[in-house]
Amino acid sequence: MKSAFILLILFFAGCANSTHNTKAGKTKSNLMKPKVNKPEEEWEKILTPQQFYILRKKGTDLPGTGAYTYHFEQGVYKCAGCGASLFYSDNKYESHCGWPSFDNAIEGAVVMQPDYSHNMIRTEILCANCGGHLGHIFDDGPVETTGKRYCVNSTSLSFEKSDE
Ligand SMILES: [Zn+2]
Incomplete structure (x- = not known):
């Protein structure tokens, strides 16, 4: 009786192995290759919980709550994750949407990709x-400059304040 039970276990173990062997190869998108490529566990250690939620889990600050929404000093806005310069304060404007808004990014600092989450078609921006x-x-930015928001x-x- 005991040996029959062991045989049964071996049989199921064999089945499990054969299904593992047919596992599909890597399907991860190669569209974007960030220069800083840390595993998520590492980001979780170096970022605050809110930064990790926004930067790595694609979360969203509640409108009107962020530190830089109504912030208009001269300087450069950098990525809170890796420190790369992203936006000049000269490109910041008051859009009244509840989040910091810029009409342009520093060249090559930001990449875009389609985002179909939350039943919307939007364009996500990433460092x-x-x-x-x-x-x-979005395309509702200031018409007198780029028209982008x-x-x-x-x-x-x-934020890094400029000296002058
Ligand atoms: Zn970054």
Whole structure:
């Protein structure tokens, strides 16, 4: 009786192994190759819980709550994850949408990709250097400049004031 039980276990173990062998190869997208490529466990250690939620889990700050929504000093807004320079304060404007808004990003600093989450078709913006989620880009920006609104979570940003 005992040996029959062991045989049964071996039989199921054999089945499990054969299904593992047919496991599909890597399907992860190669569209974006960030220069900083840390495992998520490492990001979780170095970021605050809110930064991890926004940058790595594509979360969103509650409107009007972020540190930089109504912040208009001269300087550079950097990625809170990797420190890459993303936006100049000269490109920041008051959009009244509840999040920091810019009409342009520093060239090559931000990448875009389609985002179909929450039953919407939007364009996500990410830090080109580390792949951190920044926010979304919309076409309702100031017409006198680019017409674009880079809508960014304050949590994704850190600010470096310029000297003059
Ligand atoms: Zn970054």
